[in-house]
Amino acid sequence: MGFFLSIGSFPFFLFIILVGRSAIGLSWAQYDPQTQQGRTSIVHLFEWRWVDIAKECERYLAPNGYGGVQVSPPNENVIVNSPFRPWWERYQPISYKICTRSGNEDEFRDMVTRCNNVGVRIYVDAVINHMCAESGGSGTGSTCGSYFNAQNREFSAVPYSAWDFNDGKCKTSSGGIETYSDASQVRDCRLSGLLDLALGNDYVRTKVADYMNNLIDIGVAGFRLDASKHMWPGDIKAVLDKLHNLNTKWFASGSKPFIFQEVIDLGGEAITSSEYFGNGRVTEFKYGAKLGKVIRKWDGEKMSYLKNWGEGWGFMPSNRALVFVDNHDNQRGHGAGGASILTFWDARLYKMAVGFMLAHPYGFTRVMSSYRWQRNIQNGQDANDWIGPPNNNGVIKEVTINADTTCGNDWVCEHRWRQIRNMVIFRNVVDGQPFSNWWDNGSNQVAFGRGNRGFIVFNNDDWSFSSTLQTGLPAGTYCDVISGDKVNGNCSGLRVTVNSDGTAYFSISNSAEDPFIAIHVDSKL
Ligand code: QV4
Ligand code: CA
Numbered sequence: 001m002g003f004f005l006s007i008g009s010f011p012f013f014l015f016i017i018l019v020g021r022s023a024i025g026l027s028w029a030q031y032d033p034q035t036q037q038g039r040t041s042i043v044h045l046f047e048w049r050w051v052d053i054a055k056e057c058e059r060y061l062a063p064n065g066y067g068g069v070q071v072s073p074p075n076e077n078v079i080v081n082s083p084f085r086p087w088w089e090r091y092q093p094i095s096y097k098i099c100t101r102s103g104n105e106d107e108f109r110d111m112v113t114r115c116n117n118v119g120v121r122i123y124v125d126a127v128i129n130h131m132c133a134e135s136g137g138s139g140t141g142s143t144c145g146s147y148f149n150a151q152n153r154e155f156s157a158v159p160y161s162a163w164d165f166n167d168g169k170c171k172t173s174s175g176g177i178e179t180y181s182d183a184s185q186v187r188d189c190r191l192s193g194l195l196d197l198a199l200g201n202d203y204v205r206t207k208v209a210d211y212m213n214n215l216i217d218i219g220v221a222g223f224r225l226d227a228s229k230h231m232w233p234g235d236i237k238a239v240l241d242k243l244h245n246l247n248t249k250w251f252a253s254g255s256k257p258f259i260f261q262e263v264i265d266l267g268g269e270a271i272t273s274s275e276y277f278g279n280g281r282v283t284e285f286k287y288g289a290k291l292g293k294v295i296r297k298w299d300g301e302k303m304s305y306l307k308n309w310g311e312g313w314g315f316m317p318s319n320r321a322l323v324f325v326d327n328h329d330n331q332r333g334h335g336a337g338g339a340s341i342l343t344f345w346d347a348r349l350y351k352m353a354v355g356f357m358l359a360h361p362y363g364f365t366r367v368m369s370s371y372r373w374q375r376n377i378q379n380g381q382d383a384n385d386w387i388g389p390p391n392n393n394g395v396i397k398e399v400t401i402n403a404d405t406t407c408g409n410d411w412v413c414e415h416r417w418r419q420i421r422n423m424v425i426f427r428n429v430v431d432g433q434p435f436s437n438w439w440d441n442g443s444n445q446v447a448f449g450r451g452n453r454g455f456i457v458f459n460n461d462d463w464s465f466s467s468t469l470q471t472g473l474p475a476g477t478y479c480d481v482i483s484g485d486k487v488n489g490n491c492s493g494l495r496v497t498v499n500s501d502g503t504a505y506f507s508i509s510n511s512a513e514d515p516f517i518a519i520h521v522d523s524k525l
Contacts (some may be wrong), residue, residue, distance in 0.1 A: 030280040035067030036119035042068040043321035047389035050103035059113035068121030086386035096211035099144035121221035129227040130194035199235035209242035222258025292340035304440035310362035323363035358423035373405035422481035430454040454520035459508040466507035478519035
C-alpha cells in the first residue's frame with residue numbers, strides 16, 4: 001500500500017529492482033511448501049506403496065491436518081540382491097520411468113490425484129546427482145527391466161551414455177570423493193561409487209527437467225533434491241529454470257514447485273548450506289543432532305538452553321530451513337548426526353523432541369514415519385542398517401491399520417502416535433503466532449507459548465515439576481493433547497485450568513509416561 005501511495009518519491013533504482021525481479025520471473029515461491037492454507041507440516045512415508053499413501057491421505061492425513069507427504073524415489077532403480085533388496089537400492093536410478101516397488105505410474109498418478117483432492121501435497125525425492133553404482137553390472141536387473149550397462153555408462157531408457165557423466169571432470173585418481181575439504185571433488189566425483197551425472201551439460205539438465213516436469217504435470221507440489229551437496233548450485237538452478245509451474249487443477253496459476261535441497265552441513269567442510277539458498281530451502285541437519293543431545297542431556301546440554309533455539313544456535317535462517325528430528329538415513333546410522341539422533345526406538349525421548357520441534361516456530365517441519373527392522377548393533381554400528389521395508393519375497397507389504405488406529409505389518413507410523421499427530425495439529429493452530437512466555441528452571445523444565453493460541457510445558461529433569469506459569473491463553477478449561485484428546489467436548493487426558501489472568505497450574509511427574517503437556521485454543525473444552 002505504502003509503495004503505491006509513495007510511488008512519486010520512491011527511489012527509482014529500487015523501483016527498477018522490484019520490477020526487474022518480477023519481469024524476469026524471479027520469485028521467492030520455491031521456499032513456499034505449497035501446502036493448503038493452515039497446514040504446516042509434512043510427513044515422510046518412507047518406502048510406502050502408492051496405493052497405501054493414497055488411502056492414508058484420505059483416511060488420516062487430511063482429517064488430521066497434515067500438509068503433505070515426502071515419498072520415496074518413484075523412478076526405476078537397480079535391483080540389489082546382495083544384501084537382499086536393501087532400502088538404499090532406490091538411490092541408484094536406472095531410468096526416469098515411474099516404476100518401483102512402491103508402484104507403477106498409474107498407481108502414482110492415482111495417489112497424487114487422490115491426495116491433492118483432499119488437500120494433501122506430494123513431494124518427490126528426486127535422485128538426480130547420479131545413476132547406479134559403477135559396480136552395478138549390466139542387463140535388465142532393474143525395477144522396470146530397462147537395459148543398462150554401468151561399466152559403459154549406458155542407460156538406454158533415458159538414454160544416457162558415457163558423454164553424460166563426470167568421469168573426465170573428476171580429478172581424483174580413484175574417481176571417487178576422497179575428501180570433503182575440496183568442493184570440486186565433492187561435486188564432480190563419485191559419491192559411494194555412484195555414477196556422477198554431468199549436470200553441467202544441457203542434455204543432462206534437459207533429461208532431468210523432463211523427468212521432474214512429468215511429475216509436476218501429474219500434480220506433485222515439489223521436490224527433495226537428494227545429494228544436493230554433490231551438485232553445483234548453478235547446475236541445480238539451471239535445471240530449476242526449466243521446470244513448469246504447478247498443475248492448475250490444484251494450484252494457483254504461476255505457482256512454482258517447493259524445493260528443499262539435501263545438504264548436510266554440520267560445519268567444517270568446504271561446502272556450506274548458504275550456497276544453496278538461491279534455489280530453495282535446505283535441510284538443517286544441525287537441528288536433529290543438537291536437539292538429540294539436549295533431550296538426552298549429553299555434553300552438559302539442558303532444555304533451558306533452548307531459550308534461543310534456532311538462528312541463536314547457529315542454524316540457517318528459519319525461512320530457509322527444512323527441519324526434522326531424524327530422517328531415513330540417520331535413524332539407522334547413515335548420513336550425519338551420529339548417536340545423538342533420536343528415533344522411534346527411543347520413543348519417550350523422541351516424542352518430546354518431536355513435540356518441541358512442532359511447538360517451536362523455527363523452520364518448516366517434516367515428521368518421519370518408519371518401519372521396524374531387526375537391529376544388530378555391534379560397536380555402536382547397526383550391521384542391519386540395510387534392511388528394506390516389510391516385504392514378502394521382495395514385494396512391499398501393505399500398511400494395515402489395527403483397531404486402535406496403529407499400523408500393522410511392522411510399519412511404525414510415528415505420524416499416527418497421538419502425541420505427534422496432536423502436535424502437528426497444535427502447529428497448525430498456532431501458525432503465525434510469536435514465540436512467547438518462555439519459562440525455565442535453569443535445568444530441564446521449560447515452557448513456552450505461541451502468542452495467545454497455544455502453550456507447552458516439558459519436564460525432562462529427574463524430579464517432579466509443579467508451578468503456576470503464564471500461558472498467554474484466554475481463561476478456560478483446556479484438554480492436554482499429549483495425554484489425551486478432546487472428543488465431543490470431553491477430554492480423555494489431563495485438564496488444565498487457565499485463570500482470567502492467563503496463568504495456569506501445571507504438575508508433571510518425572511516418571512510420567514510422557515513428561516510434557518500441551519494445550520491450544522482448539523483443545524479448550
Ligand atoms: C560401496 C563402498 C564405496 C565404493 C562402492 C564401489 O562403500 O566406497 O566406492 O561400493 O562401488 C550403497 C552402499 C555403499 C556402496 C554404494 C554403491 O551402502 O556401501 O558403496 O551403494 O554400491 C543411500 C545409502 C548409501 C547407498 C546409496 C546408494 O545411504 O549407503 O550406498 O543410497 O544405494 C553423504 C551425502 C548425502 C547422503 C548421505 C548418505 O552427502 O547426500 O551421505 N544422503 C543421500 C540419501 C541417501 C542416499 C544418497 C544420498 C545417495 O539420503 O539415502 O544414500 O543417493 O552425507
Ligand atoms: Ca555430482
